[in-house]
Amino acid sequence: SMEELIENERTSSIVRLAAGVAHELGNPLNSLTIHLQLIERKLKKLAQDKESAQLAESVQVCQGEVQRLDGIITHFLEAVRPQKPELNELELVQLVEEVLHVQEAELSNRDIEVNIEVNDEIPSVLGDRGQIKQVFFNLVKNAMEAMQPGGRLSILAKKDDDFVYLQFSDTGSGISEEELSKVFQAYYTTKSEGHGLGMMIVQRIMREHGGQITIESRKDVGTAITLQFPQPHRRVKMLEGGNS
Numbered sequence: 512s513m514e515e516l517i518e519n520e521r522t523s524s525i526v527r528l529a530a531g532v533a534h535e536l537g538n539p540l541n542s543l544t545i546h547l548q549l550i551e552r553k554l555k556k557l558a559q560d561k562e563s564a565q566l567a568e569s570v571q572v573c574q575g576e577v578q579r580l581d582g583i584i585t586h587f588l589e590a591v592r593p594q595k596p597e598l599n600e601l602e603l604v605q606l607v608e609e610v611l612h613v614q615e616a617e618l619s620n621r622d623i624e625v626n627i628e629v630n631d632e633i634p635s636v637l638g639d640r641g642q643i644k645q646v647f648f649n650l651v652k653n654a655m656e657a658m659q660p661g662g663r664l665s666i667l668a669k670k671d672d673d674f675v676y677l678q679f680s681d682t683g684s685g686i687s688e689e690e691l692s693k694v695f696q697a698y699y700t701t702k703s704e705g706h707g708l709g710m711m712i713v714q715r716i717m718r719e720h721g722g723q724i725t726i727e728s729r730k731d732v733g734t735a736i737t738l739q740f741p742q743p744h745r746r747v748k749m750l751e752g753g754n755s
């Protein structure tokens with residue numbers, strides 16, 4: 512599968528070459544964006560006849576496509592980038608709040624209610640700040656995209672002796688049992704504008720942190736995604752090869 516290809520061959524010459532090409536595409540895309548904006552502005556100053564309206568429409572299509580290319584490249588680079596987490600002490604609940612803050616406008620535009628429940632005193636865990644924020648971002652985005660206006664995203668933080676758990680529950684479209692096994696595959700998407708890399712990235716980051724992700728879902732009811740993070744003492748045990 513594509514996922515295995517990316518996983519196994521991440522450092523292979525082909526993937527490195529592709530990543531290089533993707534990276535190189537950034538500059539011409541930027542230039543296209545700027546010039547399309549210029550054209551758009553000039554067009555607005557021209558006589559508003561039918562022909563210039565048609566031109567303006569074409570320019571808009573181009574802008575949309577340039578954005579799409581940019582998205583594809585960004586996600587591809589994200590997926591192939593070799594990642595060794597840089598470990599710091601993280602307050603997970605605070606990080607979730609930061610991510611929600613970034614998505615606040617879109618959440619309220621879509622009339623989605625968010626609540627956070629913190630059951631226990633949550634200890635800090637070791638993790639890469641940027642990568643863990645990426646995990647939360649991808650999950651919140653998916654939940655948001657799965658829900659109708661009036662939906663609710665509930666985030667629950669709890670712990671036991673060895674782990675911290677964060678659960679993201681949404682009242683969205685849910686995932687059928689057949690689909691469930693495909694969610695983590697690279698390029699699997701059910702969205703017309705999707706890239707199908709978000710969940711693959713989430714799973715990889717969680718694994719690289721010694722953590723886990725599990726999904727429970729029911730079609731048309733909603734989805735609950737649980738992230739499990741080892742507490743620092745547990746990570747030490749894992750590194751020493753203990754499995755209790």
Ligand code: ADP
Pocket residue numbers: 649653654657681683684685686694699700701702704705706707708709710711734
């Ligand atoms: P994308 O969001 O670009 O489609 P992802 O890898 O993030 O790619 O997700 C893959 C697919 O998993 C989605 O297209 C969707 O079908 C399903 N999915 C993920 N999260 C949810 C969710 N919270 N509710 C419903 N479906 C989901």
Ligand code: MG
Pocket residue numbers: 649652653709710
């Ligand atoms: Mg997604």
